Amino acid sequence: MTLSLIDWIIITVYVVGCLSAGMWMRRFIRGVDDFTIAGRDVHVNLGIASLAATEMGLVTVMYTAQLGFEKGFAGAVIGVIMAASFLIVGQTGFVIRPLRNAGVMTIPELFEKRFSPRVRWLAGVFVALGGLLNMGIFLRLGGDFLVHATGMPASWLESVMTVLLVLVLIYTVLGGMLSVLMTDYLQFILVGIGIVTTSIMVLYNIGWTNLVTTLQNSWIASGGTTPHPFNPAHPTSFGWGYLAWQFIFQLAVVTTWQTTISRVLATKDSGTATKMYRRVSYYFVGRFLLPGLWGAAAFVYFKQHGGLPAGLDSMTAMPRYLSAVLPIGLMGLLVASMIAAEMSTISGYMLTWATVIYNDIITPCLKKPLSNQGQLLLTRMILLGIAVFLLLYGLWYKMPGSAWDFLAVTGNIYLASVFSLLVAGLYWPRANSTGAYAALILGAIGPLTFLIVNAKASPEHQIAAEVAGGSSFALAFLGMIVGSLVSRAPAKTLAPNPA
Amino acid sequence: MKDPYVLAWTALLFTSIAWYGFLVFYIGKKAGSELKTLIKDLTASRPP
Numbered sequence: 189m190t191l192s193l194i195d196w197i198i199i200t201v202y203v204v205g206c207l208s209a210g211m212w213m214r215r216f217i218r219g220v221d222d223f224t225i226a227g228r229d230v231h232v233n234l235g236i237a238s239l240a241a242t243e244m245g246l247v248t249v250m251y252t253a254q255l256g257f258e259k260g261f262a263g264a265v266i267g268v269i270m271a272a273s274f275l276i277v278g279q280t281g282f283v284i285r286p287l288r289n290a291g292v293m294t295i296p297e298l299f300e301k302r303f304s305p306r307v308r309w310l311a312g313v314f315v316a317l318g319g320l321l322n323m324g325i326f327l328r329l330g331g332d333f334l335v336h337a338t339g340m341p342a343s344w345l346e347s348v349m350t351v352l353l354v355l356v357l358i359y360t361v362l363g364g365m366l367s368v369l370m371t372d373y374l375q376f377i378l379v380g381i382g383i384v385t386t387s388i389m390v391l392y393n394i395g396w397t398n399l400v401t402t403l404q405n406s407w408i409a410s411g412g413t414t415p416h417p418f419n420p421a422h423p424t425s426f427g428w429g430y431l432a433w434q435f436i437f438q439l440a441v442v443t444t445w446q447t448t449i450s451r452v453l454a455t456k457d458s459g460t461a462t463k464m465y466r467r468v469s470y471y472f473v474g475r476f477l478l479p480g481l482w483g484a485a486a487f488v489y490f491k492q493h494g495g496l497p498a499g500l501d502s503m504t505a506m507p508r509y510l511s512a513v514l515p516i517g518l519m520g521l522l523v524a525s526m527i528a529a530e531m532s533t534i535s536g537y538m539l540t541w542a543t544v545i546y547n548d549i550i551t552p553c554l555k556k557p558l559s560n561q562g563q564l565l566l567t568r569m570i571l572l573g574i575a576v577f578l579l580l581y582g583l584w585y586k587m588p589g590s591a592w593d594f595l596a597v598t599g600n601i602y603l604a605s606v607f608s609l610l611v612a613g614l615y616w617p618r619a620n621s622t623g624a625y626a627a628l629i630l631g632a633i634g635p636l637t638f639l640i641v642n643a644k645a646s647p648e649h650q651i652a653a654e655v656a657g658g659s660s661f662a663l664a665f666l667g668m669i670v671g672s673l674v675s676r677a678p679a680k681t682l683a684p685n686p687a
Numbered sequence: 688m689k690d691p692y693v694l695a696w697t698a699l700l701f702t703s704i705a706w707y708g709f710l711v712f713y714i715g716k717k718a719g720s721e722l723k724t725l726i727k728d729l730t731a732s733r734p735p
Contacts, residue, residue: 233717234725240710261696268699373715373722380711387704400693418692471710474703481700 191338195520202524203355206374206531210359210367231456234369235464238536239451240471241372244379245533246330246526249479251591253506256483258590260403260417262425263483266434266592267476271469273438278465281458283443286614288458295449295606296548302613303621305552310628311606312548315446318601318632319541320577321639326537327353327582329503329591330530336500336507337523350579352530357575360535361568368535375532382525385518386510387478393513394485402488417484433654436661437596440607445599447540482506489513503591538578542570589642593653597635604660605631608668616672620679623672631664 191199255263277284292298296315300308330352331345340348359367391399403417416422421431442448442465452461483502486509490496500508514522546567551557558566605628612619612627638656641649672679 231721231724233714234721236710236714237718261692261700264696264699369725370722373718376718377711377715380707380715384704384707384711396697404690404693418690418696467714470703470706473699474707477696477700477703478707 191519191523192516194517195523198517198520199524199527202378202528206371206528207355207359209374210363210371210535213359213363213367213370232460232463232467234373235451235455235460236468236471237376238369238372239448239464239468241376241379241529241532242368242447242451242536243472243533244475244529245326246333246530247326247533247591247595248475249482249526249529250329250333250503250506251595252476252479253483253486254503254590255476255592256480257487257502257505258483259415259420259425260407260484260487261477261480262416262418262420262422264473264477264480265420265426265431266438267473267480269431269434270438270441270476271472273435273442274465274469274472277439277442278462278467278469281462283610283614284449284452284461284465285458287443287449287610288452288455288461293453294544294547295444295446295610296544299609299613299624300552302619303609303624307609307621307624307628308548309552310625311602311609312544312552314602314605314628314632316541316544316549318598318603318635319446319537319544320574320581321601322595322598323534323537323541323578324581324598325591325594326530326534327578330526332504333507333526334523336504337511337519337526339511349582352527353534353575353579356531356534356538357571360539361571364539364567368532368539371535372532375528378525378528379532382522382528383474383478386514386522387481389514389518390482390485390510394488399485399488402491403484406487406491429658430654433658433661437600437603437657440603440661441599444603444607444610446544447537450536450540450543479506482510485509534578538571538574542567542574545570545574589650589653597638597653597656600635600657600660601632604634604657604664605629607661608664612665612668612672618679619668619672620675620677622675622677623668623670626667626671627664628667630667631660633663634658634660 252264252267255266276282287295287298290298290301292301294312294315296308296311299311327349331349334340334348335342335345359371363370407414407417412424415425420426421428426434451464455461455464483506486505489509489512490500490505496505497508510522511519546563550566550570608627608631609619609624612623634656638651638653641651645651
């Protein structure tokens with residue numbers, strides 16, 4: 189089905205309201221601190237809403253549904269591991285407490301205090317490179333959802349992506365983090381309502397017993413050759429090697445991923461940051477499991493309706509399934525909530541990577557500091573540059589393999605190296621700048637090799653994601669330890685700054 | 688249906704749906720008042 193007038197009214201009211209609220213916040217921007225970290229005045233529940241909205245994008249819904257379609261409920265084990273990581277870090281304060289107490293604006297800024305200005309600059313390059321490559325597929329996947337959910341012509345995809353990006357750019361460029369907080373709040377509410385309502389409708393439509401037995405019977409009928417739909421450790425599913433990589437990967441994500449950490453750095457103190465992590469942790473189970481349910485239900489629905497129609501794949505089956513089963517009004521609510529999810533993620537991510545480029549790559553190279561207005565203008569120009577990059581990259585890049593593997597490995601470009609720098613810098617007094625250089629370079633080799641080789645190689649010669657990701661963590665820590673021990677470079681200590 | 692993996696995913700799925708509902712109404716309400724306070728503080732410290 190295509191959208192009705194009621195659906196379009198719901199979508200239009202949301203988009204106009206969100207844009208107006210975001211633009212209204214621009215009046216409070218006085219300097220780059222307001223623009224990038226909201227003046228460090230964010231309390232725990234607003235932090236939770238902003239973190240949850242930013243990390244639940246339409247791209248998230250698409251790749252988690254793809255995991256559900258291909259691997260059944262076992263695909264959601266990533267969310268369980270992620271939730272456990274948030275809870276462990278929230279309980280112990282591992283990395284995030286000393287990081288918040290250091291009073292920095294970005295992670296690379298900490299590396300100047302602990303290692304050297306050049307380590308900060310190089311880490312900034314890796315963080316921005318990994319982050320922007322990772323974000324490159326957001327618009328394409330978001331556009332795919334809208335095309336298949338609304339029934340609009342596929343030729344409109346590029347135009348719709350561009351309009352969506354321009355809308356987000358308007359309020360992000362004008363109001364920075366304050367606008368992002370305001371719009372994140374609205375998006376948190378709408379996305380939550382949309383996801384809960386859609387999940388209940390999917391369960392009502394497909395039937396829980398039917399869903400479980402069809403998934404089990406399909407696996408048995410395949411002779412146990414397709415991925416086990418419920419056991420993630422089964423050799424046909426992720427297997428223990430992949431899960432072991434994900435345990436360390438998710439621990440690195442919650443302590444190192446700059447879009448998550450920017451919420452930690454915007455909180456009013458480290459106690460608020462750890463409380464925010466504890467309370468938000470279980471959200472990440474649903475972040476994978478609820479769209480995963482939609483993907484698994486799409487698999488069962490098409491299996492019972494003559495197979496997957498031509499032109500659909502594991503990625504686009506879910507939006508087509510939802511458009512077939514959701515009633516008028518609810519479809520409008522779902523599309524509005526998914527547009528909300530996309531807007532909150534794009535705005536939060538663009539602002540984060542712009543902050544890193546401004547704060548850690550360009551500012552250290554300037555001979556004299558910019559004025560307050562100059563800093564704001566520069567950050568806004570970087571945001572515009574990122575938007576142009578996203579449009580160009582999103583239009584031509586063809587993703588090899590599953591979306592989740594691509595996102596995990598591009599994130600891994602900097603996660604492994606920066607995680608090893610953070611852990612060693614905060615907890616190992618002997619760590620020095622030589623070890624930091626070695627960790628940064630060695631940590632990026634595995635993921636970059638994965639991206640280059642897998643873009644060219646035939647499927648049987650491709651590198652497994654867990655091999656590329658797991659080796660990068662091992663190499664980064666090895667580089668940090670060996671580099672620090674063999675070099676005589678002096679180790680610096682961190683002076684706490686509870687600002 | 689008595690497969691322990693199925694039981695575990697069943698529990699996780701239904702608690703996730705309930706948790707999302709709770710977050711929207713409870714955290715949403717509290718975050719809304721924190722956002723109002725933030726705007727009030729911003730208005731006081733730097734008039735628009």
